[in-house]
Amino acid sequence: PDERTLVLIKPDAVRRGLVGEIISRFERKGLRLDAMVQRTLDESFADQHYAEHVDKPFYPPLKAFMTGGPLVALVLSGDQVIEVVRGMIGVTDGRRAAAGTIRGDLSLSNRENLVHASDSVDSAKREIGLWFPELL
């Protein structure tokens, strides 16, 4: 029984022309692309997506970054896809992420870290429901 996860290819990745590189990594891994849309977030949608972070000190600049240009949202599916994609992305801070991961290879920032991915079965359900309600 395959899982699904929500991935955001963030505005820094779109600006840098890395959308194809990032999607290609997921495709080559063998994950399926179930849905995809390009969109520019407004403030209220950013607050909903990052509900667990809205009160944190890093949130105001994160929100400015995430609403500052178009991003690409994907739903990926495959065996243990939530954990597999988290591994492929690397830890939050691009300076610390391991070589071979998306952030480790392509980001030097703790905020502009190219991708977001759901971190648990519960957050995947919540985030897919928010971004792609037609898939539920």
Ligand code: CMP
């Ligand atoms: P993401 O996986 O989308 O989840 C929350 C985001 O907040 C994270 O990636 C980073 O973009 C950002 N973030 C998390 N921690 C920090 C931090 N300490 N400083 C700046 N940005 C952060």
